[in-house]
Amino acid sequence: MAKIIRAKAAKKPRVPSVPAKSAKRAATKKPAKAAPQPAAKKSPKPKPQKSRSWTSAEIHEVFSRFRNANPEPKGELEHLNPYTLLVAVVLSAQATDAGVNRATRALFAVADTPEKMLALGEDTVRDYIKTIGLYRNKAKNVIALSEKLIAEFGGEVPRTRAEIETLPGAGRKTANVVLNMAFGEHTMAVDTHVFRVGNRTGMAPGNNVLEVELGLEKVIPSEFMLHAHHWLILHGRYTCLARKPRCEVCLINDLCRWPEKTV
Numbered sequence: 001m002a003k004i005i006r007a008k009a010a011k012k013p014r015v016p017s018v019p020a021k022s023a024k025r026a027a028t029k030k031p032a033k034a035a036p037q038p039a040a041k042k043s044p045k046p047k048p049q050k051s052r053s054w055t056s057a058e059i060h061e062v063f064s065r066f067r068n069a070n071p072e073p074k075g076e077l078e079h080l081n082p083y084t085l086l087v088a089v090v091l092s093a094q095a096t097d098a099g100v101n102r103a104t105r106a107l108f109a110v111a112d113t114p115e116k117m118l119a120l121g122e123d124t125v126r127d128y129i130k131t132i133g134l135y136r137n138k139a140k141n142v143i144a145l146s147e148k149l150i151a152e153f154g155g156e157v158p159r160t161r162a163e164i165e166t167l168p169g170a171g172r173k174t175a176n177v178v179l180n181m182a183f184g185e186h187t188m189a190v191d192t193h194v195f196r197v198g199n200r201t202g203m204a205p206g207n208n209v210l211e212v213e214l215g216l217e218k219v220i221p222s223e224f225m226l227h228a229h230h231w232l233i234l235h236g237r238y239t240c241l242a243r244k245p246r247c248e249v250c251l252i253n254d255l256c257r258w259p260e261k262t263v
């Protein structure tokens with residue numbers, strides 16, 4: 001099971017009782033619309049590669065190299081427990097991890113449970129996160145999901161994708177991140193980086209994030225699945241960059257199928 005990382009107020013992070021009246025109001029309040037999940041739209045959309053499929057030996061080789069280079073990859077969203085991880089992922093839609101961390105360090109210091117978040121109230125939550133894009137809608141979602149966790153899940157983050165997806169602001173990607181990082185499930189969350197790497201390399205071509213997610217789950221051996229999501233995100237974020245991929249220092253440049261790779 002993934003170790004929950006206790007967040008520190010580091011300069012540059014590596015890698016994330018309710019009053020009866022409030023509870024009643026919560027039950028009747030209409031949940032805010034889910035913030036849009038980060039889609040793979042910002043970067044130029046890579047076309048799925050039609051080149052020769054990867055062999056299992058090649059896939060094994062790629063992930064062995066990732067593992068040798070970084071045996072314990074960490075996510076970069078700071079969090080204290082599954083609840084704060086869930087909130088951080090919801091806040092990260094269309095925002096950078098670093099930007100979310102700057103806001104959540106102070107927020108999580110005073111509210112690391114759904115009960116404390118509700119006690120804080122939507123206006124105060126909004127003040128804490130106002131440096132993050134879409135903060136008004138996100139503050140609504142954080143309050144609404146906290147209310148729902150208390151009302152329906154005993155204040156705990158549920159452990160199934162279907163249940164997490166019912167929470168305001170949480171979609172499939174959020175559920176996959178939480179299941180993987182908080183509960184050690186072999187899920188594959190596809191963000192813009194994973195989408196690009198899956199397509200460019202030809203490892204898991206797909207026209208949308210779900211196709212890439214299912215493609216990666218199909219080809220990646222189980223022994224690598226716990227960390228595969230982080231290896232691919234980090235590879236996309238720091239090496240296989242959207243506009244100027246650093247093919248010359250890429251660990252897998254001999255195996256990559258992208259016709260435009262520069263080596």
Ligand code: SF4
Pocket residue numbers: 200201239240241245246247248250251252253254256257258260261262
């Ligand atoms: S060789 Fe270039 S395009 Fe292929 S995975 Fe590496 S950085 Fe990305």
